[in-house]
Amino acid sequence: MAASRHPVEELDPDVLACLSGVTDPEIGLSIVDLGLIYRARNGPQGLDVALTLTSPACPLGELIADNVRAQLACRFPAAPDIAVALVWDPAWTPDRISGQSRERLGLLAKVAL
Template sequence: MPTEEQVRAVLRGITDPELGLNVVDLGLVYGIEVAGKRIRVRMTLTTSTCPFAATLPAQVEEALRAAFAGHEVEVVLVWEPRWTPERMSEDARRQFGTP
């Protein structure tokens, strides 16, 4: 059974094409649940009008299915709480000059 950290490591390989940072460091991943053969990721986007609203969650699902073959993968797109730059990792905030 994969660990939450292993799932997070796979997600770090998925980059938001507009911002050039991975979805974990951007703070787009709100939750990861691993139970048996099931992986569930709750994530958001920087805005509800993001042009990658259809493709980014699909990339997350595809990457997890490839990394953890035989596991059921569910990616849930949520809008609450709203994403803000404060959700970014410290490294990401430094890269964008955000305190």
């Protein structure tokens, strides 16, 4: 039986750096800082990205996915393929937002008791 991998663990730093230029149009923050990227691979077959949205009801999913594809195509023009998938598992939670973005949104940091 093959070991399952948690999709959030496959994050290539170069791909993430590229995607940090893509913002969520409603929130105005990077999709990377919001924790919307679950997989970001750069391999021999090309680029493979899985992202989620803050809500499955978000009407901007395809727009964000198209922006991801465009950003990747500009940064990695020699990539043989660019695959971008919208995924819903695991469900996104605000806990995935980076510390700096949490501050910008006025969210209080978790306090351990």
